[in-house]
Amino acid sequence: MGSVVSPRRDVFPASFAALPRLVELARTRARALELAGAIVRGAAHDHGGDALLADCTAAVTELRELVDHRLRTRPDDWLRSFRDLLATAGQYHWSAVLEDFADDFYPLPCPHCAGEVTVAIGAHGCYAAIRDWYRGDVERRPLRSASPAELRGVGRWMYDTATRDGQADIAWGITYLFGRAQCPHCAAVFTVAEEYTAANLPPCPGR
């Protein structure tokens, strides 16, 4: 590392130095597993975090296996552990933003007209709309969920893991997250997950 940039910068690599030891402890201790997961999730928030993780490949691989093993036991805090799993797989975006689909909103710009669209996935409905300060979500258009067979890549993996572990609500939400929305402004159709990811890529010069 170079000279001191900020206090946080100082602390961050130290936590990575502790990762291999923490993962060793995590084989038998739940608290160590939790801490190790939090360190890897934190990698998303720091430029250079990826490089630090690359130095700990073996520890991250073992952590991923330990977290996956825990998920199969269907713990009460399944979603939190699943966010750890996503981070160990390098899926920092979904690790940071995935919720339980009880009441989730994904604001994003339409890729065609750039108009602001609010995508809702939850008990209140699954739709794309224009969010109006006074009138709520107007001009709602229903989302089209992806069938499990249509899912590819990370969406498929997320869906399969949730299904494997009996997380029916999460699996259900993922089919909408990786499904299609229609823009209420211009009627263009797009994939929610793709546009939401593109809208939230961290500004990371040099990557």
Ligand SMILES: [Zn+2]
């Ligand atoms: Zn549009």
